[in-house]
Amino acid sequence: MSKPVRVRYAPSPTGHLHIGNARTALFNYLYARHHDGKFIVRTEDTDQKRNVEGGEESQFSYLKWLGIKWDEGADIGGEYGPYRQLERLDIYKKYVDELLDRGLAYKCYVTEEELEKEREEQKANGQVPKYSGAHRDLTPEQQEQFEAEGRQPSIRFRVPENKTYKFNDIVRNEISFESSDFGDWVIVKKNGIPTYNFAVAIDDHLMEISHILRGEEHISNTPKQLMIYEAFGWEPPQFGHMTLILNENRKKLSKRDEHILQFIEQYKNLGYLPEAMFNFISLLGWSPVGEEEIFSKEEIIKIFDPNRLSTSAAIFDPQKLKWMNNQYIKSEDADRIEKLTLPHLIQAGKLPENMEDSRREWATELIALYKEQMNYGAEIVELTELFFQDEISYDEEAMAVLQDEQVPDVLAAFSEQLAALEAFEPDAIKGAIKATQKQTGQKGKKLFMPIRVATTGATHGPELPNSIHLLGETVVQNRLRAAIEQLTK
Ligand SMILES: Nc1ncnc2c1ncn2[C@@H]1O[C@H](COP(=O)(O)OP(=O)(O)OP(=O)(O)O)[C@@H](O)[C@H]1O
Structure with a gap:
């Protein structure tokens, strides 16, 4: 019978959750859910110098935001937090002691300077630098002597000679390494903390991890981890x-590239939807059968198949993420999009924090007007700029529209029609456009484009009557007047 599926995401807390980390976590999560297995989280924090404040918090809180929930970790009062390697030192010690007792590991007193010298000599002789095993077979007296000199030992794993370490990788098929490529490697540093490869192997075994899905930069770590499995007789x-x-x-x-727009937190702050990001990230380096790209979480879980993982690197394309987010925004209900978007208008100082009801209704309508077009929440600020300006300027394309000879007549007629309206509402405004058509004999682009450009300053935009309604009568009449003046000067 095959083992139950238990997979894990195990980042080092060296920075914030980025798209690549999230992809690795997500694929583990999908694999677990697809097989009714368990998804476990663990912080690999043994390289203390590299850990950064807030790194762990970011790694896991933004996984949650993406909808990637884990099933197991350390018990933190009824809830699961990640297992942390620095909290498991006693566990590793037991296994280190066993390896020492069995002669499969040994204390090494070589200093950093001695190691450096050895490496330089090897390089000078055209050899690939690796630890020569100088302290492999120290006598107890020699060990005592080093201790008396005040040297701290590291503990090294005794790499077996002439062995091949082979594994059948889910993505890359058979991969093998020769033990002769490795010097005896450190499993416990001089400060008593185990190294990454040792702690990982112990944890993965004790946590009964069945499949390790991780980035390919870990391929070269795998033989070291296999050595540990073999030493303990673990599968x-x-x-x-x-x-x-x-x-x-x-x-x-x-x-560590902190200046690139790649962190999940940044996208959350820009007003991206977690489901859109989940969908987008799931298609980075994996593709289902067929052309379809929009999938719900449940659908992805159902169709996820690691045999379809790509063997070539995926490029993160922020434009595609924008497109996908827009697809989700379009089909999401208006309330949720308002919640996602309104804070950006407030933050940008376009609207006050506490609005009168009428202003709030206006904001609701404004956001709804841009729902189809909006790629992400923060974009509302630039999209709606024209609603917060007294005067507009025309770019080249807009100017070209206004140069047609019928334009002053169209604008004047439209201004009259608007002035005659009883209510400045979208339907009535639509009526005023129709009446302008009758009055001037102009239709189609020759009618709509000058009205759009003169009132909004742009040749493209959302529904014209609604835009005019939201601009308000005074602003619209002022803009029409200014345009006519400019054209008839
Ligand atoms: N660019 C990436 N694409 C896909 N997976 C990645 C990428 N970077 C890291 N990972 C994976 O994320 C998991 C956590 O890795 P890790 O904590 O080492 O992150 P990292 O971004 O590589 O950090 P650092 O840059 O500090 O080494 C690992 O499984 C790793 O393979």
């Missing part, structure tokens, strides 16, 4: 090394 999990997500310059997305 290794199945590995799947996924291609990395690259930025537009074909560089790996990394937590």
Whole structure:
């Protein structure tokens, strides 16, 4: 019988959750859900120098925001937080002691300077630098001598000779390494903290991880982890090394590139929808059968198949993410989009925090007007600029529209028709446009474009009568007057 599916996402807390990390977490989550398995989270924090404040919090809180929930981790009062390797030092110690007792690991007192010297010599001889094993077979007396000198030992794993480490990777098929490529490697540093590869292997075994789906930069770590499995006689999990997500310059997305728009938090703050991001990220380096691209979470869980993981790197295309978010915004209900969007108008100082009811209704209508066009919440500020300006300027395209000879007549007639309206409402405004058509004999583009350009300053935009309604009578009449003046000067 095959083992129950148990997968994990195990970041180091060295920075904030980015699209690449999220993709790796998401695929593990999808794999777990698809197989009714468990998704576990763990913080790999043993490299303390690299840990950053808030890194762990960001890694996990934005997973939650994306809708990626985990089933297991450390118990933090009725809830699960991530397991943390630094809280598991006693566990690792037990396994280190066992390896020492069995002679599969040993204390090494070589100093950093000695190691550096050895590396330089190897390089000078054209060899690939690796630890020579100088302290492999120290006698107890030699060990005592080093201790007496005040040297701290690291603990190294005794790499077996002439062994091949092979695994059948879910994405890349068979991969193998020769043990001769490895020097005896450190499993516990001089400060007593285990190294990454050692702690990972122990944790993955104890947490009964069945499949390890992670980025391909971990391929070279796999043989070291296999050595640990072998030393304890444990059955290794199945590995799947996924291609990395690259930025537009074909560089790996990394937590340490803080200036790139790639962090989930940034997208949340810009007013992206978590479901759209979930959908978008699921298609980075994986594709279902067929052309369809919009899928609900449940659909993705159902069709997720790791055999369709790509073997070439996926490029993160922010334009495509915008497009996908727009698809979700369009089909989302107006209330939710208002909640996503209104804070951006307030933050930009376009609207006050506490609005009168009439202003609030106006804002609701304004946001609804742009729902089809909007790619993300914060974009509302630039999209609606014309509603918050007294005067508008015309770009070249708009100017060209206004140069047609019928334009002053159309604008004057429209201004008259508007003035005669009893209510300045979208339907009535539509009526005024029709009446202008009758009065001037102009129709189609020759009628609509001058009205649109003169009132909004742009050749494109949402529904014209609604836009005019939201601009309000005074602004519209002022703009029509200014345009006519400019054209008849
Ligand atoms: N660009 C990427 N594309 C896909 N997966 C990635 C990418 N970067 C990291 N991962 C995966 O995210 C998981 C967490 O990795 P890790 O914490 O090392 O993140 P990182 O962004 O590589 O950090 P750092 O840049 O600090 O090394 C790992 O499984 C790793 O393979």
